[in-house]
Amino acid sequence: MLNQILNVAVVAAETAEHHTELPMPAIAYGAIIMGALLLLMFVTISFTSLGHRHEAVREHADPHRQHPNKHDHGEASQQH
Template sequence: MLIQLSSAALMAAEVAEEHAETSPFVYGGVIFAIFMVLMFATMAFTSLGHRHEAVPEHVDPQRQFPNKHDHGQGIPE
């Protein structure tokens, strides 16, 4: 998708060079459309994080940077 957006931007730049008298509203409309596509993609994938229940993290005493949220189940300090 990033390649498509970059190629569309290059095509828009080439067209802008040919037509120097492009209205600022056209640029604003193009930018607005790009942001709307990105917002749609973001909204389409928001439910992916809610598919499964959260599981507690396995307490590994050999972990280099243990978290401080293991409620005393890890290595005592």
């Protein structure tokens, strides 16, 4: 009984190893991924000027907000 189980396991291990050929060379996968990442980088760089179109405006510190931003550095508590 144990011998049959071991034979089945050996046959399964021998037949489970399949090698298939890639549809294109391995370097092409790297080139495609590099091109996609470069494209995303150039898109990101092209939108960096959007943050510099207008001057920064200070946010009104409202102490009655449900979720205050905590970036007012204590200005809201000094208004009272």
